[in-house]
Structures are given as C-alpha cells and as structure tokens.
Amino acid sequence: MPIQTLSRLADLDARQWDALLPDAQPFLRHAFLASLEDSGSVAPQSGWQPAHHLLRGDDGRLLAALPAYVKAHSYGEYVFDWGWADACQRAGIRYYPKLLVGVPFSPVSGARLLGEDAALTELLGALAQGSEAGRWSGVHVNFTDARADARLAAEDGWLERLGCQYHWFNRGYRDFQDFLDGLASRKRKQMRKEREQVAGQGIDFRWMAGHELSEVDWDFVHACYASTYEVRGQAPYLRREFFSLLAERMAESIRVVFARRSGRPLAMAFCLVDGDTLYGRYWGCLAEFDRLHFETCFYQGLDYAIGAGLRRFDAGAQGEHKLIRGFEPVITHSWHYLAHPGLRAAVAEFLEQERGAIRAYAEEARAALPYRQAD
Structure with missing residues (x-):
C-alpha cells in the first residue's frame, strides 16, 4: 500500500x-x-x-x-x-x-x-x-x-x-544520604551546603502528580516555564493549553515539584516519568533565590528518583555543572x-x-x- x-x-x-x-x-x-x-x-x-x-x-x-x-x-x-x-x-x-x-x-x-x-x-x-x-x-x-x-x-x-548529555544513575541508594555517602568528602560537603542554603531561606518543596494539579497550578507552571524564555527575549515554544491537554491525556506520567515559601509557590520543575526513568523537562521561577535552581531541578529529582526506586534521572540537555552533582556523561x-x-x-x-x-x-x-x- x-x-x-x-x-x-x-x-x-x-x-x-x-x-x-x-x-x-x-x-x-x-x-x-x-x-x-x-x-x-x-x-x-x-x-x-x-x-x-x-x-x-x-x-x-x-x-x-x-x-x-x-x-x-x-x-x-x-x-x-x-x-x-x-x-x-x-x-x-x-x-x-x-x-x-x-x-x-x-x-x-x-x-x-x-x-x-x-x-x-x-x-x-x-x-x-x-x-x-x-x-x-x-x-x-x-x-x-x-x-x-x-x-x-x-x-x-x-x-x-x-x-553528550549527563544522566544520573541510581545504584540502589536507600535515601539521599546514602547517595552522599558515596561521594568524595569535598563534593559531599558542597551538596549538603547547597541544600542547607535553600532550606535556610524558608523554602520547602511539594511533589504533585498530574491528576492532582488544578488549572490554577497549570497557570503557574506555564508562567514559570515562559519566564525562562522571556528573560532571553524569546517566545516560549509551548503554549499554555499544552499542559492542560497533557494533564487530561496522560496525567499518570506527569510529576511537578513546586518550591514554596510560606505556602506560596516560587518556582517549579516539570517532569515526566516512565517505568524506570524520571525526565526533568522544564523549569522556571518567578523570584530569584540563591541555589534554588540546583535544588529544584537536580536534588529534588534525585530525592524523588531514589524514593520511587527509579533507575535513571535524565535532567535534560547540556549543563557541565551536572557532572559535579553526580550526573554521568x-x-x-x-x-x-x-x-x-x-x-x-x-x-x-x-x-x-x-x-x-x-x-x-x-x-x-x-x-x-x-x-x-x-x-
């Protein structure tokens, strides 16, 4: 035919x-x-x-x-x-x-x-x-x-x-501390300090699956996503409706982590998940805080992958800064x-x-x- x-x-x-x-x-x-x-x-x-x-x-x-x-x-x-x-x-x-x-x-x-x-x-x-x-x-x-x-x-x-990209692989870690224990002392101290800096600013995190998010949540997700393009003077690739359609059609694959301060969202990282891999896709913030990007996009993803027993965390293209945080070429x-x-x-x-x-x-x-x- x-x-x-x-x-x-x-x-x-x-x-x-x-x-x-x-x-x-x-x-x-x-x-x-x-x-x-x-x-x-x-x-x-x-x-x-x-x-x-x-x-x-x-x-x-x-x-x-x-x-x-x-x-x-x-x-x-x-x-x-x-x-x-x-x-x-x-x-x-x-x-x-x-x-x-x-x-x-x-x-x-x-x-x-x-x-x-x-x-x-x-x-x-x-x-x-x-x-x-x-x-x-x-x-x-x-x-x-x-x-x-x-x-x-x-x-x-x-x-x-x-x-060349950089992916993190789960070697059967019990928790984030178990991951840290496998690192060289100086690197372990650096990661711990970065996480403490974020927590010290009164920021906490909440993970939500696709079926848990409201349209108001998706408004915030898209606003954060779009902000990463706007600061470079570019139009975002994805339109707002994309997120609502995806939540309607494959909510089971969606994971979003929100960074919050006093209960108000500041930033987010949008991820998708399959049987053994967490895919970090989009990130954005509406307020700048020291080390917030590393915590939201990387350390939260590692925490989630370990807790869910996932084998791999693909946090996106490029970024040599991922190497010192355990992401392998x-x-x-x-x-x-x-x-x-x-x-x-x-x-x-x-x-x-x-x-x-x-x-x-x-x-x-x-x-x-x-x-x-x-x-």
Whole structure:
C-alpha cells in the first residue's frame, strides 16, 4: 500500500500509534505528540509542519511509522545544525525546508523508527527519495536508540553525529544520604551546603502528580516555564493549553515539584516519568533565590528518583555543572541524510572529526564526577 503522510496525528487512532512503541517512554506516545499539535505549540505557523509517515499492510494494519516534521528552521531540536545552514546560505544551496524525525522540543533519546523492519526499510527509502527529489534538503533523525543506530548505519548515505548529555544513575541508594555517602568528602560537603542554603531561606518543596494539579497550578507552571524564555527575549515554544491537554491525556506520567515559601509557590520543575526513568523537562521561577535552581531541578529529582526506586534521572540537555552533582556523561546519537553531494561530503568530514572529539570529551568528563572511585 502507498505511504501515507499525516498532517495531524489526531487523525490516527491513538491505539494504533501506541501499539508500535517499544517501551513506556512518554514522549513518543500519541497523547504527547498530539497535545503539541492540538495546542498549536507545533504548527506550520511556527515552522513545524507535521508530516508523520505511515505504512500499512494489505489488511490495513499499521506496520510502521515515523514521527516527522517539515522544518523551516532549526529551533527546538537540540542537535545544532546552524553551521550547516549558514554554509548552505553562503554557497547558494537551499537548506530549508528539511525533514526532522524526532520529538519537538525534547532532547530525549528513544525509538524513532517505529514498527516492523521491512516496512521501516521502505519508509527510510521514501525519505531518501524525497530528499533526492528536492522536497527537502535532507532528513535528520535525532536522539535515536540502539535499534535505529544499527538500522541507519546499514543504510547508504546516512551520517552519524554524536552528542553528550549527563544522566544520573541510581545504584540502589536507600535515601539521599546514602547517595552522599558515596561521594568524595569535598563534593559531599558542597551538596549538603547547597541544600542547607535553600532550606535556610524558608523554602520547602511539594511533589504533585498530574491528576492532582488544578488549572490554577497549570497557570503557574506555564508562567514559570515562559519566564525562562522571556528573560532571553524569546517566545516560549509551548503554549499554555499544552499542559492542560497533557494533564487530561496522560496525567499518570506527569510529576511537578513546586518550591514554596510560606505556602506560596516560587518556582517549579516539570517532569515526566516512565517505568524506570524520571525526565526533568522544564523549569522556571518567578523570584530569584540563591541555589534554588540546583535544588529544584537536580536534588529534588534525585530525592524523588531514589524514593520511587527509579533507575535513571535524565535532567535534560547540556549543563557541565551536572557532572559535579553526580550526573554521568552519556553519548547521544543522531543521523543525517543530505541530498547535496558537496554538503554531504563536507559534513561527513566534519562529523568524523567531531565524533572523536565527543568521545574524548565524554571520557575526560568522568574525571569531574564526585564519586569516591573517581578520585
């Protein structure tokens, strides 16, 4: 059957899409992606044109799918290709539109190629053909899992790019103090002092699940989230309605921690959770307090993950300051198919050098970890 391209994920039954997902990661669920679209956070007007690729069998059963978007810019992706776009502009090569396979605004690794192998081979071939035919300059598959890495490595023309994030791993800690006991003395004292500084300002914390939050709470969450963009003179990616839709559709995956003083909220960190991982996504504050960011975004998450018996805490992209707080370097992967032969050759040479530098950096970064065995 012909390949179908969806401009609205809501036009596909959620059960069909979710049946292709290999694990419980919340960012790939129909509810999450459709909430982005239905709220207007992802829309052609903002440079994100949904173009989800589907392939069905003769019986109509959905065999494979790709969460995909035609992009008119490179914002909200977290695999930065601005240099490639600039080089194309100088050379008179069209770089936009391009096709992104990934999750908008979410630098979280996971499945990107959903479904059966044979059907995925056909879908990937269609993406490459679309590039060669000039529909888009290339295809970018961001934050892939091991399965996608193996498949794309075996396909002609795909270029691998590495990145580095910082994740915390739970080694069976009984509580936060048990975690601290495994750190070098100086680092342990630093973390304890940072937490005491926040508590000394009269700030306490409350965790709430998605079904516990009211619309007033979501107003505060969005105001905090938006403030992190406004201080940089930017418009926030997510609209207010996104949070209400997500709470309606997948409340069981939502966790929000509120920082409060005298019962009034000051700041928040918005997280999602699956079977074994806490994902820290958005943070914001409406009043500045010393060390509040570290406590709200990192230490509270560690506390929660330990208490819930979660294996991993992914607190988001970038941030070398996470290293000294126990977050370990983790290599991320993305794959890129570029139609223009000159651009492809130049990027291939660049990526070969960059991969070596990323691997070397990740190895060197381990020296900054606070654990006793790293001293």
